[in-house]
Amino acid sequence: MRLLITPGSPMLDAAFIRENAEAVRANCANRNAPTFPVERVIAFDDERRRLVQLRSETAAKQNQLSKGFKDAKTPDAKEALRKQSTELKEEIAGIDAQLKIVEGDLLSNLIMIPNMTHPAAPVGTDATANTVVAKFGEPRRFDFKPKDHVALCEALDLADFEAGTKVAGQKFYFLKNEAALLEIALVQYAIHTAVKAGYTPIITPDLARVEVLEGIGFMPRDPNPNTRQIYTVADTDLCLIATAEITLGGMHKDQIFDESHLPKRYVGLSHCFRTEAGAAGRDTRGLYRVHQFTKIEMFAFCTPDHSDAIHEEIRGLEEQIFQGLGLAFHVIDTCAGDLGGPAYRKYDLEAWMPGRGAAGEYGEVTSTSNCTDYQSRRLGIRYKSKAFKGTRFVHTLNGTAIACTRALVAILENYQQADGSVIIPEVLRPWVGKDVISAKT
RNA sequence: GGAGAGGUGGCAGAGUGGUCGAAUGCGUCGGUCUCGAAAACCGAUAUGGGUGCAAGCCCAUCGAGGGUUCGAAUCCCUCCCUCUCCGCCA
Incomplete structure (x- = not known):
């Protein structure tokens, strides 16, 4: 499935935000933007990364099974492979469904975070x-x-x-x-x-x-x-x-x-x-x-x-x-x-x-x-x-x-x-x- | 708007169910040769993500989205776009 957050969709990179959480939070405060999305972005991004990794591992297993299919000699062997593969496919579908939700949550918080600010720009709220x-x-x-x-x-x-x-x-x-x-x-x-x-x-x-x-x-x-x-x-x-x-x-x-x-x-x-x-x-x-x-x-x-x-x-x-x-x-x-x-x-x-x-x-x-x-x-x-x-x-x-x-x-x-x-x-x-x-x- | 054809890597262009992230050519980069260059020859050459000290390995992507299938660039559906012809029009 295609991920919502494809290369180039976030405004600030979630990885950047995680690594610079303090600076991003301070910047939000300086800019009159709420700081809570920073916490949420980090949490949702952790979850997203976990799911992406899980999905990638599961997909690798399924791909492996598919490759074995043409070498399967007997109908029984094929049937067994088919069954295992179908199970993995359902597992992947479940992960994708979760990913979709998490990415939606991540994105909706990400878009609330403004760009960083030039160090020489004046500080002030209005x-x-x-x-x-x-x-x-x-x-x-x-x-x-x-x-x-x-x-x-x-x-x-x-x-x-x-x-x-x-x-x-x-x-x-x-x-x-x-x-x-x-x-x-x-x-x-x-x-x-x-x-x-x-x-x-x-x-x-x-x-x-x-x-x-x-x-x-x-x-x-x-x-x-x-x-x-x-x-x-x-x-x-x-x-x-x-x-x-x-x-x-x-x-x-x-x-x-x-x-x-x-x-x-x-x-x-x-x-x-x-x-x-x-x-x-x-x-x-x-x-x-x-x-x-x-x-x-x-x-x-x-x-x-x-x-x-x-x-x-x-x-x-x-x-x-x-x-x-x-x-x-x-x-x-x-x-x-x-x-x-x-x-x-x-x-x-x-x-x-x-x-x-x-x-x-x-x-x-x-x-x-x-x-x-x-x-x-x-x-x-x-x-x-x-x-x-x-x-x-x-x-x-x-x-x-x-x-x-x-x-x-x-x-x-x-x-x-x-x-x-x-x-x-x-x-x-x-x-x-x-x-x-x-x-x- | 009507009819037909088509969208594949930087470009051109093959590929109609697994051995395809993808032939070949061009381009680009590195090397050999040369005083130097050209030519010739050899090699490398998509993007994003994950993992690893690294070599590498894994996942995703062949206009977009959905579906069929153990398996899709390849089959089906929807949408978008391009080209050709016709119509209309500044």
């Missing part, structure tokens, strides 16, 4: 412990009262939220006029920046199978509709993706790379769909939090010794992209308690948004995570090298180059003029085809 590790630019001071992006969109005829609601519901929108051009310009700018840095441009599907979503660390089958973030397509095993991280990561599912082909760097374009469950009532106006947006995502597969450096590289590209846009932003090093399950370390870029809050606030525009082998384990993405026998799991990293709606919010609010017009950032002008979005009369 977002208040996140630290600012870099600052670029100063929030702009206005000598007039700046509008928020919703007001700007209205005044300049850049978006139609009412039509979005009519056609698809709350938190959908139509981009119009220069906003539509700006989105295309942002896409071009971000992709070209990443391509110049050696990233392979990719346009991915906007849908993916449940198993791929789960491999990346999403939970499309979350039974709780108040926390499920993912749209599913009725009567299929497909979901609308929440980010191209899902499709880019899934692209090499079940592959084994030769070390010489790593690292692989991709920059992907996709639409992203999020139910925003649990965020009801938050950011209900405008483009900041929407159910669908266009995003350019960077993704890398690499050997473990390169993942820290590539994480810094992706962060550097994100900084470069936002510096190029002339926006003020800072970089957050996310604390342990605020990290999602798959991330080992995560940086967020937050850009200054003058229309946010009472007098402007920083708002998240990009995010980059080093997921080490958490995703590759679940997706079965490995590499081989002359330096060791067998295969090892690659590390995966992801980072936003541009999330169009968030970038649009920051650009519109920061580049607005006293006369109601909005200047187009210089790097985008080639694609927008103009310098200014003029106030409508």
Whole structure:
């Protein structure tokens, strides 16, 4: 029978957890995750190992009997073999049934254990412990009262939220006029920046199978509709993706790379769909939090010794992209308690948004995570090298180059003029085809 | 969507009930030869797990899942995918 926990399905290796139980438990505590699954994983894994060994011994006996069958001369001898073998077969079936249960128990506890945490990541239980590790630019001071992006969109005829609601519901929108051009310009700018840095441009599907979503660390089958973030397509095993991280990561599912082909760097374009469950009532106006947006995502597969450096590289590209846009932003090093399950370390870029809050606030525009082998384990993405026998799991990293709606919010609010017009950032002008979005009369 | 064919190791491609984890070719790696290289020749070369100091041995895997059988790559069922032809379509 096929084991549920095949190579590559656990998130953290059960053997790793057993050997590092103290560290894993401490990490769970730091991350606000319950620690009891650690004990259970160890117990269930012990039981699993016992059963696997028993099964393997029993199967060896049965195989041996089968081999003797063709040498059996008399019908009686054959009958005797047949009987013994059938008994062993039933024994194996019993072991398999137990294994199935134990593996189910093991897996359901294993998925509750988050990735380990980078030693340099800030310690803390919630977002208040996140630290600012870099600052670029100063929030702009206005000598007039700046509008928020919703007001700007209205005044300049850049978006139609009412039509979005009519056609698809709350938190959908139509981009119009220069906003539509700006989105295309942002896409071009971000992709070209990443391509110049050696990233392979990719346009991915906007849908993916449940198993791929789960491999990346999403939970499309979350039974709780108040926390499920993912749209599913009725009567299929497909979901609308929440980010191209899902499709880019899934692209090499079940592959084994030769070390010489790593690292692989991709920059992907996709639409992203999020139910925003649990965020009801938050950011209900405008483009900041929407159910669908266009995003350019960077993704890398690499050997473990390169993942820290590539994480810094992706962060550097994100900084470069936002510096190029002339926006003020800072970089957050996310604390342990605020990290999602798959991330080992995560940086967020937050850009200054003058229309946010009472007098402007920083708002998240990009995010980059080093997921080490958490995703590759679940997706079965490995590499081989002359330096060791067998295969090892690659590390995966992801980072936003541009999330169009968030970038649009920051650009519109920061580049607005006293006369109601909005200047187009210089790097985008080639694609927008103009310098200014003029106030409508 | 309809009809047909097919999914086997890094690739190509044999294999229709046990001697098959799997011929052969290509590729790759190691060696011989050579001043060096090519060619030629010799050898090695799937993955995961278990066990052992090790050589090795054992279990599982031939698209996925289930079934028949003492025994399945091989027979049966379901699903997925690919190819060819037809239809439809941006």
